[in-house]
Amino acid sequence: MEAFERVRLDSFFGRIAQQFATTERPASFLITHLLPERPHFVRAVATQTDLRAVLPKPKSINPVARRAVEKTVQCDTLTRGMFEEPDAALDYLEGRAAGADVVLLDVGGYFAPVLDELCNRFSGRIVGVVEDTENGHKRYAGRDKLPCPVVSVARSPLKDPEDYLVGQSVAFSAEALMRECGDIMHGRPALVIGFGKLGSSIARLLHAKNVAVTVYDIDPVRRAQALSQGFTVARDRETALAAAGLVLCATGAMSLRGDDFPHLRNGAYLATVTSSEDELDLEGLPDVYTRTPVGEHVTRYATTGHFFYLLNGGNAVNFLHGASVGPFIFLVQAEILAGVRMLTRGELAAGMHEATAADRRIIADTWLNYFNR
Structure with a gap:
């Protein structure tokens, strides 16, 4: 990123922080x-809240970005397990923010399993959660009753x-990894499992590249949508x-x-858009399969009469190439900041x-002023 781009981005977030300024300044994770x-x-979040720790998703950490963040904010190691057991989760929050009002900024529903215990037993107060992803949205929305407000940006038009x-x-x-193995997409029928926002985007792009695409989704409405397209x-x-x-x-x-997995066609490539723990039951893969690296990010799984290739260990393949979506990601991040203000006003029910x-x-208009140039 060029120097002028960095200045513009900080200016954009400064403007957003002004527009969604909070009267109270809660702690945050x-x-x-x-x-x-x-x-x-991260700097914008630290302006709006008392940011106690950043917990980077372990499969998507840029070393330069981490070093930049660590100059001003504590970075802690994130595991799914640290927020699955209530006592461990409470110990962590008490160690970083005992007695404080706390906003939890989530990507993937990490706090969902222990949210009741955090709200009931934490020495401070859980003001609420802001969730970024569809997967996390489902984890919170699927609960019978939430103990605090959860602001979701997962289904926002932004x-x-x-x-x-x-x-x-x-x-x-996915194609870049296939090419490292001397292969290409063309001539290989593709199957997209899941026809939500990401799956439908992938399917349309593959179709535009003249790849024959089949869609599978458990939701009959989405199957009908795929058929209509x-x-x-x-x-x-x-x-x-x-x-x-x-x-x-x-x-x-x-x-x-x-x-x-045994139903996969011989020589098929398998890729995901999220963490392997969310998308693939690799632990349930029959033990008869041997695993052989055939590239830095490609593993060949083989047993008698059957083999397939797993890309990036089953984790989101796009993070291998930066996962950049350009300035459009700033629309979502700005709405997360708006979600923090919603929570701190104290007007939302659980x-x-x-x-x-x-x-x-307001967010879209501000964003256009900065990035539609």
Whole structure:
């Protein structure tokens, strides 16, 4: 990023912070993909809140970005397990923010399993959660009752550009890894599992590249949408797996379990758009498969009469190439800051919430003033 771009980005977030300034300044914990541009967003969060720690997603940490953040903010190691056991989660928050009002900024529903215990037992007060992803949205919304407000940006129209461009970056990275193995997408029928925002973007991009695309989704509404857009819709997953030379998993909710892998076509490439722990049950893969690296980020799984290639260890392939979606990510980050103000006003009941249309217009108008040049 050039110097003038860094100045412009800091100016943009400064303006957003002014527009969504909080009367109270709660403590906060930020889970995030620590990508090259992310220190600017971290600084904005630290302006709006008393940022006690950044917890980078472990498979998406840019070393330069981490060093920049660590100059001013504590960076802690994030694991899924640290927020699965209530006592461990409480110990962590008490050690960083005992007695404080706390906002939790989440990516993927990490705080969901222990949220009740945090709200009931923490020495301070959990003001609420801001969640960034569809996967995390489902984890919070799927609960019978939430103990505090959760502001979700996952389904915001301001996130649509990011979702579209993430889909493009996934397809780009998948093909880049295939080319490292001397292969290409063309001539390989593709299967996209999950026809949500990311899956539909991936399917459309592959179709534009003249790749034959089949879609599988458990939701009949999405299957109908895929069919209306000209895609072949699989009637059952096993048959679709057996026919696909490239499988892209985009459900965020365990696309393939252990007994699904033997159905993969010989020589198929398998890639995901999120963490392997969310998308693939690799631990359930039959032990008869041997694992052989055939490239820096490609692993060959083989047993008698069957083999397939797993890209990036089953983790999101696009993070290998920066996962950049350009300035459109700043729309989402600005709405996260708007979500913090919503929580600090103290007007939200426990449950799921979204930013108002008026706030989204302010964000979009400000963003256009800075980036539509």
